[in-house]
Amino acid sequence: MSTTVTRLPIVVPRGRPAPSEPRAVRWLLIGTAAAFLGLFLLLPLVTIFAQAFEKGTAAYFSALAHPDTLKAIRLTLLAALVCVPAGTLFGIAAAWAIAKFDFAGKNLLVTLVDLPLSVSPVVAGLLFVLLFGRFGVLGPWLEAHGVRIIFAVPGIFLATLFVTCPFVARELIPLMQAQGIEEEEAARALGAGGWQIFRRVTLPNIKWGLLYGVILCNARAMGEFGAVAVVSANVRGLTSTMTLHIDDLYNEDITAAFAVASLLALLGVVTLVAKSLVEWRVARQVAQAEAL
Amino acid sequence: MSIEVQHISKTFGTFAALHDVSLTVQTGELVALLGPSGSGKTTLLRIIAGLEQPDPASGPILFHDEDVARRDVGSRQVGFVFQHYALFRHMTVFENVAFGLRVRPRRLRPARNLIKYKVMRLLKLVQLDALAIRYPNQLSGGQRQRVALARALAIEPKVLLLDEPFGALDARVRQELRQWLRRLHDEIHLTSVFVTHDQDEAMELADRVLVMNQGRIEQIGTPDVVFHHPQTEFVMNFLGQVNVFHGRLEGGKVHFASVTVDPPDPVRAQDQPVKVFVRPHDFEIQPQQNGSPCIRAVVERIHSAGPNVRLDLVAESGERLHAEMPQDRFRALQISVDSQVFVTPREVKVFTDQG
Numbered sequence: 090m091s092t093t094v095t096r097l098p099i100v101v102p103r104g105r106p107a108p109s110e111p112r113a114v115r116w117l118l119i120g121t122a123a124a125f126l127g128l129f130l131l132l133p134l135v136t137i138f139a140q141a142f143e144k145g146t147a148a149y150f151s152a153l154a155h156p157d158t159l160k161a162i163r164l165t166l167l168a169a170l171v172c173v174p175a176g177t178l179f180g181i182a183a184a185w186a187i188a189k190f191d192f193a194g195k196n197l198l199v200t201l202v203d204l205p206l207s208v209s210p211v212v213a214g215l216l217f218v219l220l221f222g223r224f225g226v227l228g229p230w231l232e233a234h235g236v237r238i239i240f241a242v243p244g245i246f247l248a249t250l251f252v253t254c255p256f257v258a259r260e261l262i263p264l265m266q267a268q269g270i271e272e273e274e275a276a277r278a279l280g281a282g283g284w285q286i287f288r289r290v291t292l293p294n295i296k297w298g299l300l301y302g303v304i305l306c307n308a309r310a311m312g313e314f315g316a317v318a319v320v321s322a323n324v325r326g327l328t329s330t331m332t333l334h335i336d337d338l339y340n341e342d343i344t345a346a347f348a349v350a351s352l353l354a355l356l357g358v359v360t361l362v363a364k365s366l367v368e369w370r371v372a373r374q375v376a377q378a379e380a381l
Numbered sequence: 382m383s384i385e386v387q388h389i390s391k392t393f394g395t396f397a398a399l400h401d402v403s404l405t406v407q408t409g410e411l412v413a414l415l416g417p418s419g420s421g422k423t424t425l426l427r428i429i430a431g432l433e434q435p436d437p438a439s440g441p442i443l444f445h446d447e448d449v450a451r452r453d454v455g456s457r458q459v460g461f462v463f464q465h466y467a468l469f470r471h472m473t474v475f476e477n478v479a480f481g482l483r484v485r486p487r488r489l490r491p492a493r494n495l496i497k498y499k500v501m502r503l504l505k506l507v508q509l510d511a512l513a514i515r516y517p518n519q520l521s522g523g524q525r526q527r528v529a530l531a532r533a534l535a536i537e538p539k540v541l542l543l544d545e546p547f548g549a550l551d552a553r554v555r556q557e558l559r560q561w562l563r564r565l566h567d568e569i570h571l572t573s574v575f576v577t578h579d580q581d582e583a584m585e586l587a588d589r590v591l592v593m594n595q596g597r598i599e600q601i602g603t604p605d606v607v608f609h610h611p612q613t614e615f616v617m618n619f620l621g622q623v624n625v626f627h628g629r630l631e632g633g634k635v636h637f638a639s640v641t642v643d644p645p646d647p648v649r650a651q652d653q654p655v656k657v658f659v660r661p662h663d664f665e666i667q668p669q670q671n672g673s674p675c676i677r678a679v680v681e682r683i684h685s686a687g688p689n690v691r692l693d694l695v696a697e698s699g700e701r702l703h704a705e706m707p708q709d710r711f712r713a714l715q716i717s718v719d720s721q722v723f724v725t726p727r728e729v730k731v732f733t734d735q736g
Contacts, residue, residue: 271467274432279481279536280455289484293471 137354140347152345153352157325161334162352164245168317168330169310172249176306180257181299185291187258188265189273202258205251213251214319217244240322245330248316253306260302261295267375268294297370304367308360312353382539382572383408384429387440391424391433391596398424399596403440406540409570411563413583416593417619422576423464423544425593429574430542431457444539460533460571462543466525468517474528475513478503481536503531506565523554530562534571543575547582559586580620584608592616614732617658624664624702626657628731635731639698640674644731658730661691661705665725668714675723678702680716694724 142149219225221238238244276286314332321328338346384406391399399421406412414422427433431454441448449457469477478500504510507527547555563586577583583590584604592599600612611617628637635644637657678694690711694702
């Protein structure tokens with residue numbers, strides 16, 4: 090590759106350090122932040138793993154291998170498997186509509202997308218009970234047709250879907266707005282169809298933001314407690330997810346409870362690492378959008 | 382391929398962007414849509430392209446006598462160059478140019494080798510073949526503009542439409558690219574329309590200029606005609622610097638700023654107040670009175686950097702005048718700040734207040 094593009098050299102100031110607070114104040118501030126992080130984040134994380142392995146590795150793995158635990162893990166994974174793709178599809182569609190088109194009721198849609206974040210998950214759960222429960226609006230009709238939603242697996246999916254659906258959309262809307270619609274218009278003028286425009290132009294431009302949204306969405310889907318607790322009735326081995334199962338075990342077998350909790354904590358750590366990596370790429374994509 | 386639009390109107394909500402605009406562009410012609418921002422020129426270009434729909438009551442949009450008004454932009458075979466280039470930022474230069482060929486339906490899509498051949502030929506045409514594997518953010522503004530042009534040409538368009546093609550470039554690159562585009566047009570003879578707010582650009586590049594204001598066409602004509610025979614006050618004002626005087630038409634003569642001159646055209650109107658326009662280079666400056674009607678004025682400031690010398694003058698009657706002359710003429714005059722001079726308008730344009 091020839092190098093005809095000349096770049097300005099990055100000038101690093103040398104010699105004098107930047108003006109700053111006195112040493113004591115600096116250490117006080119850093120110390121406060123470090124102490125807070127240690128006390129409220131690091132210590133609990135360490136405690137979870139310490140408690141989980143308190144009775145040895147064998148006890149840890151036998152707690153995880155318990156049939157009820159395995160079923161709870163399976164249900165949580167299943168809920169994530171159903172809700173994350175659904176939330177992703179919804180998020181892409183909503184962000185595409187909001188960022189790239191003008192239509193009546195657009196502000197209402199934006200507000201609705203944010204609604205699940207402003208409503209307490211418990212209220213969301215109750216909402217579904219009132220709608221689909223035995224004494225709910227649609228309850229009698231559903232019962233007559235032999236469909237069970239509340240206190241069953243579909244209710245868990247619904248509740249999880251409700252609390253997770255804003256994540257992808259919220260991540261994509263600002264990104265897509267920053268990128269504008271000029272590239273899509275250019276693709277259209279060059280003869281591309283709607284799907285071709287989405288797949289070849291829009292999607293590559295949003296892929297990191299999308300991945301970031303999916304990671305957050307997944308973390309929430311697996312970690313949701315409140316809404317799921319209301320709609321599931323928590324029948325062990327049937328409608329118990331990991332979070333509900335941990336809550337359950339806590340009253341009988343602390344080591345087992347912490348063993349399961351350690352899995353969710355691990356998920357959290359993995360999510361954080363993935364999130365930081367992707368965040369860095371998203372920042373680059375936004376910077377590029379603004380530079381062009 | 383000729384372009385003809387008839388009676389096009391466009392309203393955005395309550396704002397009328399275009400009022401009943403008609404325009405014909407001959408095959409192989411290069412036409413400039415010139416006007417200030419908000420004059421509707423970009424809207425007209427986007428309607429020709431099919432990126433915007435005109436109001437339902439509008440007339441047809443004919444490409445070589447075929448009405449394309451109902452066709453989508455993708456099937457009109459127009460090459461469109463966007464103001465900010467709109468390059469696909471995640472694709473290399475090569476991929477950008479190849480895009481229009483790659484998205485064709487399978488039976489119309491050229492073979493891989495042919496695509497490569499065509500793209501490389503276009504990149505040679507715009508002198509970017511060495512940068513084929515670069516990404517848009519690794520290019521300068523002028524290079525991006527040329528990629529955008531090559532991408533638009535790749536679909537073998539029947540017409541080329543350019544929205545403020547040099548708007549985002551610095552003056553020097555703009556000048557080079559302008560001349561290059563004119564040569565390119567003379568080479569490939571593609572019917573082209575471009576939008577600009579820069580009158581020099583329109584004058585230098587276009588075969589014909591269409592001056593727009595507030596959604597209406599003020600005048601269409603060759604650069605020469607539009608510049609020397611402006612039909613409206615707006616065109617006179619918009620194309621270059623001009624001195625404006627409030628005068629009177631009386632007894633077939635025009636009176637303004639203590640002079641009386643013959644109007645440029647035989648008078649058809651009755652006595653009334655008029656606006657008199659004089660271009661800076663149409664003022665003749667004399668150090669002494671020479672008998673012809675003149676305005677007595679004092680030199681306030683001299684701008685001598687540039688091919689012409691510009692003078693700011695204050696007339697006896699209080700008006701400010703701007704005059705312009707070649708360097709050698711200025712040296713011959715031997716005048717300086719505070720000198721008294723005598724100003725004779727060589728050519729005036731007169732518009733009545735009704736327009």
